[in-house]
Amino acid sequence: MDRYARRLNELLVDVYDKINRMEEQTVYGGDNHIDLTIGELHMLETIAKKKDEGCSISFIAKDQRITLPSVTVAVNKLVKKGYVEKKRAAHDGRQVLVKLTRQGRKINAGHQYFHENMVRNFTKELDEHEKEVLFTSIDKLNQYLQRKIEAAESKSNDIKTGGKL
Incomplete structure (x- = not known):
């Protein structure tokens, strides 16, 4: 290097x-x-994406890139702590939907404020050109990382399926 x-x-x-x-x-x-881990905060953030409709365990698993059983355990812990609630979907009683409680929305809003405040305070020290260069550079890094992740996932899927889909 x-x-x-x-x-x-x-x-x-x-x-x-x-x-x-x-x-x-x-x-x-x-x-x-706060009696939450950073991982639990990020799970609240995922659950908040679906707002009032609630989200499925599989949506959380996919977004967080963790297994369904791990999500189930984590959601049950969050229910006990009072940050989320589980309800059966009206359209399909077999499906469980997870929603933030009032306490969960409050904690998630504070977590979002942390990120917004960090970015706002950092970028106020930059001029417009520096902001654009920073954004473009991070965007290119993000695109590169996404391509690498997709290629690795595709390779992993090929190995699992023996090259057959």
């Missing part, structure tokens, strides 16, 4: 780590006494 690539890699890892640490400090620091 050349010097530029090594420095960029170190910077990306460091930024990722600092964002995670800031998120943890915001959630667990100060007067906040």
